[in-house]
Amino acid sequence: MDKPISTSTHNKLRLERYIRTAIGIVISAFLFWRIYNVVVLQQHFGADTWVRFGLSGLILGGMYALIAIGYTLVYGIMFMINFAHGEVMMLGAFGGYFTFEILRFIPAPTTASPDLNFLNANPFLSVLLAFVVGITISATAGFYLEKIAYRPLRNAPRLILLITAIGASTILQNLAMLLFGPQRKNVVNPDVLDRAAGWVINVGGNDVLISYTGVFSLVLSTLLMIGLFILVQRTKLGRAMRAVAQDKNTAFLMGVDVNDVVSKTFIISGALAGAAGVMWSIHMGLVNHFTGFLPGIKAFTAAVMGGIGNIPGAMLGGILLGVIEAIGPAGMGIDFQLKDVIAFSILVLVLIVRPSGILGEKLSEEKL
Amino acid sequence: MMLHVENLQVYYGAIHALKGVSFHLDKGEVVALIGANGAGKSTVLKTISGLLRPREGSVTFEGQVLEEVPPQDIVRKGVIHVPEGRKIFPRMTVTENLEMGAYIHADRAAINRDMESVFERFPRLKERRNQLGGTLSGGEQQMLAIGRGLMAHPSLLLLDEPSMGLSPLLVEQIFDIIQDINEQGTSILLVEQNAQMALAIADRAYVLETGKIVMQGTGDDLLQDSSVIEAYLGGH
Numbered sequence: 001m002d003k004p005i006s007t008s009t010h011n012k013l014r015l016e017r018y019i020r021t022a023i024g025i026v027i028s029a030f031l032f033w034r035i036y037n038v039v040v041l042q043q044h045f046g047a048d049t050w051v052r053f054g055l056s057g058l059i060l061g062g063m064y065a066l067i068a069i070g071y072t073l074v075y076g077i078m079f080m081i082n083f084a085h086g087e088v089m090m091l092g093a094f095g096g097y098f099t100f101e102i103l104r105f106i107p108a109p110t111t112a113s114p115d116l117n118f119l120n121a122n123p124f125l126s127v128l129l130a131f132v133v134g135i136t137i138s139a140t141a142g143f144y145l146e147k148i149a150y151r152p153l154r155n156a157p158r159l160i161l162l163i164t165a166i167g168a169s170t171i172l173q174n175l176a177m178l179l180f181g182p183q184r185k186n187v188v189n190p191d192v193l194d195r196a197a198g199w200v201i202n203v204g205g206n207d208v209l210i211s212y213t214g215v216f217s218l219v220l221s222t223l224l225m226i227g228l229f230i231l232v233q234r235t236k237l238g239r240a241m242r243a244v245a246q247d248k249n250t251a252f253l254m255g256v257d258v259n260d261v262v263s264k265t266f267i268i269s270g271a272l273a274g275a276a277g278v279m280w281s282i283h284m285g286l287v288n289h290f291t292g293f294l295p296g297i298k299a300f301t302a303a304v305m306g307g308i309g310n311i312p313g314a315m316l317g318g319i320l321l322g323v324i325e326a327i328g329p330a331g332m333g334i335d336f337q338l339k340d341v342i343a344f345s346i347l348v349l350v351l352i353v354r355p356s357g358i359l360g361e362k363l364s365e366e367k368l
Numbered sequence: 369m370m371l372h373v374e375n376l377q378v379y380y381g382a383i384h385a386l387k388g389v390s391f392h393l394d395k396g397e398v399v400a401l402i403g404a405n406g407a408g409k410s411t412v413l414k415t416i417s418g419l420l421r422p423r424e425g426s427v428t429f430e431g432q433v434l435e436e437v438p439p440q441d442i443v444r445k446g447v448i449h450v451p452e453g454r455k456i457f458p459r460m461t462v463t464e465n466l467e468m469g470a471y472i473h474a475d476r477a478a479i480n481r482d483m484e485s486v487f488e489r490f491p492r493l494k495e496r497r498n499q500l501g502g503t504l505s506g507g508e509q510q511m512l513a514i515g516r517g518l519m520a521h522p523s524l525l526l527l528d529e530p531s532m533g534l535s536p537l538l539v540e541q542i543f544d545i546i547q548d549i550n551e552q553g554t555s556i557l558l559v560e561q562n563a564q565m566a567l568a569i570a571d572r573a574y575v576l577e578t579g580k581i582v583m584q585g586t587g588d589d590l591l592q593d594s595s596v597i598e599a600y601l602g603g604h
């Protein structure tokens with residue numbers, strides 16, 4: 001039954017809403033003025049630069065979106081923020097890297113080119129293998145993460161789960177550093193997927209490179225998102241996941257094996273993060289134990305921005321954040337090094353102005 | 369004996385909610401469990417369906433002991449619990465809610481047939497089939513909750529206050545439907561605050577008071593009983 005809300009709390013809530021709106025308007029006005037000033041009045045950058053920024057933002061945003069979905073799925077089902085999710089993505093990135101490394105040392109000579117290796121002899125198969133390996137590693141990591149670290153705490157207070165997640169994140173990061181060493185590793189792609197190769201288009205008299213790796217990442221992340229959406233909306237497992245998210249006890253009464261659904265949710269989240277990790281390897285080209293940290297936090301920001309628990313919200317949030325981060329520094333005329341600050345400012349702003357996110361609804365009391 | 373509950377002791381932390389509840393239900397019966405707020409009626413149903421574990425005592429259904437079986441497997445034995453407050457999945461459509469009811473079944477054609485028969489019983493649900501559960505009226509949600517329960521093919525249906533918050537006309541209807549479901553072969557354990565209606569359709573009934581069964585008898589007997597009339601039928 002609904003608890004009656006007293007008038008004084010009601011007024012306080014209203015006041016709070018006004019303050020939020022006011023802060024929102026002030027900040028939007030400032031941003032608008034700033035961007036107008038830089039982009040329209042100063043004309044520092046040509047159209048080609050904006051296209052280049054926008055494109056790299058979309059590509060990065062696709063990866064953020066894939067990772068953000070994992071935060072949102074897990075939150076929806078367990079009401080916890082899985083802060084080790086970035087590390088799950090990092091493991092996937094290593095999976096991709098090592099697959100390429102191994103394949104590069106398998107000789108596949110032909111009469112025309114006796115030095116040929118497997119990686120360049122079968123580039124598409126190699127990429128496919130990299131994704132299979134990366135996704136498998138991350139999905140497995142997600143599965144065991146839940147089973148070992150979170151399941152024993154199913155009925156513990158939420159804060160304990162959160163601390164455990166942060167602990168798991170640190171452990172995974174350090175484990176990766178011990179195993180693979182702290183230095184950054186260059187990911188060597190098959191030659192056809194060279195990071196400098198791509199289509200060149202002309203924008204306002206200047207060339208803009210649309211890299212193959214970028215297009216590949218963007219297309220693949222879009223396909224995976226569509227696939228996930230179909231899974232959640234149209235399949236029996238997806239329905240069970242939504243049922244568990246909406247009402248765990250009633251899901252039990254329908255015959256849903258809730259533990260199994262939670263496990264599968266972590267597997268799916270891990271798989272998507274793994275795919276993002278392999279994309280990161282292929283497109284960004286550098287991996288180490290720290291690779292998952294920033295994308296992880298940014299994807300978390302994206303999930304909050306879109307409305308935590310809301311799947312389309314996580315997708316939208318991810319893409320938006322990628323784009324904002326890419327064009328933000330130039331748009332506001334600030335140092336490019338500050339792009340990470342933008343993401344975290346957004347997190348703080350969203351939490352102040354609209355804690356429920358863009359597409360999120362107000363969390364019901366029952367859920368909190 | 370289809371269902372046999374023996375000396376149930378159930379706690380919520382330190383709160384002793386059931387203090388040795390025993391009763392039984394025979395195949396084909398409608399058994400009512402009546403009692404005031406907080407008597408422990410819902411607790412009994414939750415313990416049978418496995419959402420709660422008894423500290424002591426046993427639940428036996430068709431010769432099988434249930435209290436160690438996880439709730440999702442109890443459903444597969446044919447014990448279906450329609451919980452208090454309907455508990456419709458609010459962000460799923462009517463059709464999806466019914467699909468969830470059939471979660472334990474795989475035969476697509478049979479599920480579709482069952483859905484049609486639910487729609488036949490509740491034409492209102494058919495009109496609203498693509499509407500989100502959370503936007504239905506209380507009465508419609510109750511119909512959906514019962515329909516969702518039927519999708520599982522219960523042999524024993526546990527109904528927790530199906531008449532709660534409904535208009536008298538709708539209460540009448542819901543009780544007719546319950547009787548009809550029973551006539552088609554489903555045994556029913558009915559928890560109700562509306563003792564009048566519940567006793568009228570029950571073969572037998574138990575009165576629960578602060579975690580103990582204090583009275584039992586046929587529905588008609590209890591309807592005549594002066595202390596029941598005093599306590600639960602508004603006394604005359």
Ligand SMILES: Nc1ncnc2c1ncn2[C@@H]1O[C@H](COP(=O)(O)OP(=O)(O)OP(=O)(O)O)[C@@H](O)[C@H]1O
Pocket residue numbers: 380383385403404405406407408409410411412452561
């Ligand atoms: N989750 C819970 N935590 C603690 N105590 C509980 C919980 N659920 C029920 N109780 C207590 O257990 C006792 C029995 O509750 P129960 O819900 O079974 O009563 P009920 O007969 O179904 O009442 P109503 O007619 O109001 O639905 C009550 O005293 C109640 O306060």
Ligand SMILES: [Mg+2]
Pocket residue numbers: 409410411452528
């Ligand atoms: Mg109750």
